Amino acid sequence: MEKAGNSHICASRLFAVAPMIDWTDRHCRFFHRQLTGGALLYTEMIVADAVIHGDRERLLGFDRSEHPVALQLGGSDPEKLAEAAEIGAGFGYDEINLNVGCPSDRVQSGTFGACLMKTPGVVAAGVAAMKARVSLPVTVKCRIGVDDQDTETALDALADAAWSAGADALWVHARKAWLQGLSPRENREIPPLDYNRVYRLKQANPDRFIGINGGIVSLDEAAAHLAHVDGVMLGRAAYQNPAILAGVDALLEGGERAPVDYALLIETMAAYAERHIASGGRLSHVTRHMIGLFHGFDGARRYRQILSSKATKPGAGAEVLREAFSAVDLGTRRDAA
Template sequence: MMDWTDRHCRFFHRQLTRRALLYTEMVVADAVIHGNRERLLGFDEAEYPVALQLGGSEPAKLAEAARIGAAFGYDEINLNVGCPSDRVQSGTFGACLMKVPDLVGACVAAMKESVAIPVTVKCRIGVDDQNPEEALDRLADAVFSAGADALWVHARKAWLQGLSPRENRDIPPLDYGRVYRLKERLSKKFIGINGGVQTIDEAATHLAHVDGVMLGRSAYHTPGILAAVDARIYGEAERAPMLPDVVDAMAAYAARHIEQGGKLSHVTRHMTGLFHGRGGARRFRQILSTDATRPGAGPEVLHRAFLEVAPGAQDEAA
């Protein structure tokens, strides 16, 4: 998610789940090819498994960007066919590609040819006045015939005119049934669902119908829910991570980041919701939003914020 799931956010989420696949922000293919690659693509090995999401609509450029991403060590390349923002529409990529499934297929084919890692697509159920029954089938058939390894579907339309990107994540109604029907038709293909999933229990319910569940805002705003993923979704026997350990790991990570010239808030801005719903959560959030953003703030601010959390709420995350 753009501006959210940067490397610091992913490192943090990885402390909460060892198994869930993490996604980068969308990076435009041209930027990967011409931009500062270390800044755009660099990540910490601890983030594995991690997928790189690309934006674009030119097969040759996407193939080149995918190759660069694979060489950086990403586990998967994902093509964005769901983002409705104006900036993205002007470059002919994102959700407007729902209208040109053959072009999306050509993009996938080119990326598949250039990398050995999985190539996946994330889309909507349709855009504007498209009929989702037809539009999603056409898109799915195009990407799977081109060799896509998975299709993730944000289970609502995007309206390219008249709604802001934010409204496009809330106003068009969710239609999980449409995604379930796609899975029934393409039973051998990996179909993942996304949109409005708030809890790990809800995710588990979707898994009776589809192969994967992608969490966006809930994972970001209430990251503590991720601590239940390994046991509940992957059946891991290990106990959930302990929150004091997560805070310690993040303080050590922040110290390294600061040593390299970064700021504490680059790391802690993603952590404000960690204690959501627990005693002291508000104070924890306040300290991270104020003291942690002051010039020269060090990792001790994170520890100090943690001391505000009620003792009973400090322990196991899940």
């Protein structure tokens, strides 16, 4: 599937799984990669200070099978963002993304995330500093505005600032963020979606890569958005019903969706979990991302119960995952389980 504008970066950005704090860690990304080879995967947002001063292997380490994978950074200090981006490049990430959309209290106290919608010049300075330090694509993920901003002028100002600094792509969550009065969860659900605002931004900037995010729950919806923008990003829908990702490659390549070899998938994840446990980890670090895998299949509820009750116990091994899988009837699929 070809898209106009910035063609050298489009191939790996037609479909992406959104960065989600506490969810898209390395184990989640390894699991998602077993379901799709073509989607661009993102880390959780990692604060630049943590990258610079923290346990880098724990924060940034990933399995090379995760490629293409992007590192999302949080911060507002250009020099710190540049240093963190350079560290991320050294770890082998394919892209550096700046978070200009998270509305949590933690990022507000650090005056970054969605707060940066109010200061496009700060975004430009951060992007420019990272572009000067790394040869990777540097991208921005933002909202259409915050609080009482006029989304027509606010989004244009942010986009123009990012592109003037050399940003390679802009991902837009098609909602405002309210910095006071709404929790991060409410900010993902209550502000109304305005996909047309993102479409208008693309129409005005045909040679720029613009991707859309927010409230997209199916690949049919994703395909519809791709008629208007360059890329589409799914978040919670892909996490809570990960089997949806098995259709991404067919969407991107225009072919038939291949059936999932669930037995092979479970064995691959069991082997991965065993390696993680051997290095000092716990089974639940891996399996917590797999809870929704069999949504719609007979036995899915029992599968979830086994993982939820047994995988969290000290000393739990990969046999728990195999036991949970044995409860699933792959020949019987229902609308709910």
